[in-house]
Each structure stands twice: as structure tokens, then as C-alpha cells.
Amino acid sequence: MRLQGKTAIVTGGASGFGAGIVRKFVAEGAQVMIADLNTEAAEELRQEIGAHAIVATVNVADGAAVKAMTAQAVDAWGRIDILVNNAGVTHLPAPMETVSEEDFDLVFAVNCKSVYLTAQHIVPLMKEKGQGSILNLASTAGVSPRPNLSWYNASKGWMNNATRGMAVELAPSGVRVNALNPVAGETPLLKSFLGEDTPEMRAKFLSTIPIGRFSTPEDMGNAACFLCSDEASMITGVCMEVDGGRCI
Numbered sequence: 435m436r437l438q439g440k441t442a443i444v445t446g447g448a449s450g451f452g453a454g455i456v457r458k459f460v461a462e463g464a465q466v467m468i469a470d471l472n473t474e475a476a477e478e479l480r481q482e483i484g485a486h487a488i489v490a491t492v493n494v495a496d497g498a499a500v501k502a503m504t505a506q507a508v509d510a511w512g513r514i515d516i517l518v519n520n521a522g523v524t525h526l527p528a529p530m531e532t533v534s535e536e537d538f539d540l541v542f543a544v545n546c547k548s549v550y551l552t553a554q555h556i557v558p559l560m561k562e563k564g565q566g567s568i569l570n571l572a573s574t575a576g577v578s579p580r581p582n583l584s585w586y587n588a589s590k591g592w593m594n595n596a597t598r599g600m601a602v603e604l605a606p607s608g609v610r611v612n613a614l615n616p617v618a619g620e621t622p623l624l625k626s627f628l629g630e631d632t633p634e635m636r637a638k639f640l641s642t643i644p645i646g647r648f649s650t651p652e653d654m655g656n657a658a659c660f661l662c663s664d665e666a667s668m669i670t671g672v673c674m675e676v677d678g679g680r681c682i
Contacts, residue, residue: 436663438463441511443503443556445494445548446521448475451571451619454651455518455658460486462659464516467507469494471521494521494548495540504555513563516662517556519549519593520571530584538585545589549596557604564608567662570597571654572613572673578681590615594673601671610670612661617677619649645678 442459446452448470459466460483468476469490476489488510492503507514523544525537549570560566575583576590597613604611618639640646657676660666675681 435463436659436665437516440464440515440662441466441507441513442516442518442662443467443469443490443507443514443552444518444520445469445492445552446571447518448472448479451616451649451651451654452518452520453479454653454655455520456487456655457483458652458655458659459516459662462663465511467503467510469503469521494519494551495543497551497554500548500551501555504552504559508559514556514559514566516567516569517552517560518569518571518658518662519552521548522571522573524583524586527582529582533585541585541589542592545586546592546596549593553600557609560609561604561607566609567666568600568604568609568611569658569662570594570611570613572597572615574615574617574675574677574680577615577673577675597673598671605670610666612666612670613673614654614657614661615673615675615677615681616649616654617643617680619651619653643678643680644682647678649676649678 437459442464444452444456447456447468456466456468466487467490468479468487469492470476471493473491480487480489490503490506493499525533525541570593572593573590575587576594579587597611601611653676
């Protein structure tokens with residue numbers, strides 16, 4: 435029960451890596467807010483988990499929505515101990531100059547602006563308490579960029595750099611900030627990364643991962659639990675690759 439008594443918000447928590455983190459956090463004793471644009475999926479997960487979870491419908495790229503999410507969490511718990519910025523999107527694989535402006539704006543709004551917005555509303559609460567843990571879900575794409583995903587790669591590189599900057603600035607206030615860099619996994623985004631989800635495309639991608647498998651929601655939950663727990667009290671500014679050796 436490494437998170438016993440802790441409260442946590444997990445954005446994009448209704449599916450994929452986010453759902454894996456939600457399940458692990460609850461199993462380790464936390465009270466968790468499943469913050470997602472897909473209310474139906476979030477409610478299904480909440481019903482599975484039970485009384486230790488609540489649901490917030492939120493567009494993480496919208497300041498008013500993030501403010502309302504924060505207020506809901508404070509009303510429910512009185513404080514926010516852990517924030518996991520997991521919500522993310524990608525554009526389809528394509529030559530960089532052909533990606534539409536609309537897709538570019540969406541990627542940077544959800545993957546980057548959301549981290550600014552959650553910081554704007556939640557960091558002051560953590561500073562006031564003199565403690566807190568923030569975890570950003572980046573990607574191996576931000577460490578070892580892949581062709582035809584240039585703007586997604588850039589957004590995740592931004593997240594890794596933002597993580598380090600946040601960590602340095604917030605350390606004196608007792609707030610730790612880390613990131614995870616997963617390789618692609620069995621999540622709703624997999625098809626978008628591959629372009630087409632076929633056995634041949636999967637085999638080609640898996641051949642680049644030394645351990646020979648995709649990242650799983652359980653992998654992310656385990657790593658997130660450690661970094662957000664008191665066991666990691668001396669760890670901040672780390673961008674941990676959970677990628678089966680992909681970035682070596």
C-alpha cells in the first residue's frame with residue numbers, strides 16, 4: 435500500500451496507459467480521479483474500481499475545464515497529492531510538411547498546453563502544502579524520434595524538457611516532477627503510431643524493441659507508482675524510459 439492515504443488525478447485515465455496507472459494507484463491505496471473527455475469509459479472504470487475513484491469530464495487543453503477539474507478534486511479530498519499528466523494525442527504518420535495545421539495545433543494543445551494548464555491550477559496547491567508529486571507521460575518518440583511523426587516527437591521532447599525545468603523550479607517547494615518515456619503499447623493510440631495495425635507492421639515495430647514486446651498499462655502503472663510514492667522521495671527531474679531497451 436505504497437500510496438495509502440494519497441490523492442491523485444490521472445488525466446486520460448479512462449483507457450490505455452492511464453487506466454493502468456489508475457488501477458495500480460487504487461490497488462496501492464490511493465483515492466483517484468479519472469479525468470477524461472470520454473465520460474462513459476471513465477464511469478465504466480470507476481464502477482470496476484469502486485469507491486476509491488471519482489470521475490471528472492475534462493478537456494485538458496481548456497483552461498476553464500482544468501480549473502473545474504481541480505475544484506472538483508479539492509471539494510472531494512481537500513488536497514491533491516499526485517498529478518499524472520497522461521492525456522495525449524498524435525497525428526497520423528506523414529511527412530512533416532503534409533501534417534495539417536489543425537492536427538499540429540491539437541497535438542500541442544493536448545500534449546503540451548495541458549501541462550501548463552494543470553501546473554497553473556494545481557502547482558499553487560502543492561506549494562501551499564509543501565509537498566506533491568507530478569508525473570508527465572512523455573514517449574520514446576521524444577528521446578529517439580521516428581520519421582513521419584515529427585510534430586508528435588517534438589511535443590514529447592517538449593514534455594521531457596518541461597519535466598526537468600519544472601523539477602528544478604519546484605524542488606525547493608517540496609514538489610517532485612518526473613516523466614515516463616514508454617514505447618508504443620496496446621492502447622487506442624497504437625493504430626495511429628503504426629499507420630495501419632497489421633501483423634506485418636507490428637512485427638516491424640517490435641523488431642526495434644530488444645525485449646520484444648510493447649509497453650503495457652501494467653508497466654506504466656508499476657513505474658508510475660514508484661515515482662509517485664515516498665520511496666522515490668529523492669528522485670526528481672528523471673525521464674525514465676520504460677521501453678524494453680528501445681532507446682539504447
